[in-house]
Amino acid sequence: MTDPATLRAALAAEAARLGFVAFGVAPADAAPLAGARLRQWLADGCHGDMIWMADTADRRASAPGLWPEVRSVIMLGTSYAPALDPRRHADHPDTGVISVYAQGSDYHDTIKKRLKALARWLVAQAPGAPLKVFVDTAPVMEKPLAEAAGLGWQGKHTNLVSRAHGSWLFLGALMTTLELPTDAAHGDRCGSCNRCQVACPTDAFPAPYRLDARRCISYLTIEHKGPVPVEFRTALGNRIYGCDDCLAACPWNRFARAARDLAFQPRAELTAPxxxxxxxxxxxxxxxxxxxxxxxxxxxxxxxxxxxxxxxxxxxxxxxxxxxxxxxxxxxxxxxxxxxxxxxxx
The missing domain is CATH 1.25.10 (Leucine-rich Repeat Variant)
Known part of the structure; x- marks a missing residue:
């Protein structure tokens, strides 16, 4: 395929066939303010012990900073929307609560396999055009790029919000040297709502659209090594891996259908251990x-x-x-x- 619009349409169809429910394309220079915001966040120490965030800041700040040859960033989303309220076990103190995203198979492996399959398809259609795939572990600003590609917007809880899938999307990126037609950036739809801010048990949001990871239960239970500061231990409740409170509070979730993807169905032993x-x-x-x-x-x-x-x-x-x-x-x-x-x- 030599026509970029035809190739893009076929690429979107193949992505859907592979299980991606959201697709969009952003230009390589999308989200120009993300780098400055990242550096200010790091300067304020909000990353806590996540030293790799500071070490990779220059590459993370923009897509060309990671790969200078990139021309288009293809952003993809896979729904893991839960069928039940993630907070339903809050009043069962003998049960450990695990974040929804971690109750099934490791999304890194599943999404990367699908991205590689999509990459092989694209190489077959456009031989000689280099590309790279990324799932969370690389220094990529997935959420600002997803917003720039029209998948949704970064809500006041700093996570991506989709009008169709709520706050429940796994994101993946495919960078290519191809010049593909791009999507318009998605507008903010949070309005005056602050439910995600109010829902946080540890007041981890010093301001809307700003997260202090050092106070976040997901950070404290997953990334933080050593003893958790005493001031936060009671607020952890029975959350033993991650926290979904701010995500679950988002009213846009009412439009999200429970994910049907078998790879992300919760394992029985992890829903209420x-x-x-x-x-x-x-x-x-x-x-x-x-x-x-x-x-x-x-x-x-x-x-x-x-x-x-x-x-x-x-x-x-x-x-x-x-x-x-x-x-x-x-x-x-x-x-x-x-x-x-x-x-x-x-």
Missing amino acids: ALADLLQLDDAGFRQVFAGSPIKRIGRDRLVRNCLYAAGNSGNAGLRPIVARLCDDADAAVADAARWALARLA
Whole structure:
């Protein structure tokens, strides 16, 4: 195919066939303000322990900063919209709450396979045009680029919001040297709504459209190493991996249909795991339970640490014997969390 418009239309159809529900194209120089905002966010220390964000800032600031030859950025979205309210277990303190996105298969693997399949199709149609695929782990500003490609807009919770899929889209990017017809950037549709800001248990939003990761439960339970600051432990509640409160509060979710993609259907053992079971995991048991899950990357120690905070918040004195055994755990953060939880359960 030599006509860019024809190629783009065929590319969109192939993306849909592969399971992508959102498609758009942005020019390489899209989202020109994203780099400056990123640098200010880093200067304010809002990235916490995520040192790689600062180390890759120059490449992350723009698509050409990562790959100078890029001419078009193809942004793709896959829905993982839940069938049930992610906050339904908030009042079940003996149950650990895992973020919706991590209850199924690891999206990194699934999305990258689909992106590579789409890339092979594009290479077959336009031989000799270099391209690159990215899923979350590379220094790419997916959300500003997705907004520039018309997939949605960055809401006040800083995540992408889609009129069709709410706050529940996995994003992937395909960069190419081809000049493809681009989409208009999506306008902001948040209006005066502040439900996502109000829903945050730790007040992680100092202002609309601005997140302080150091206060975010997703950051604290996933990225943060060592003991979680005491001031946030009670607010964690029974959230043991991530947090969906700000996403679930978005009123645009009422238009989102539950995802039908089999790859992202929740695993039964991850929808409402018992804290008592998780607290007894050793390394081998952890790897077995979380094989193929994004949770596997944080390791047994960090997950058990999180479960101990949840146990301390549960009020269930029946957990005391299990918690007590962890007070001398080889991992210092686990032992600290166990002592905190034991004192709470006394």
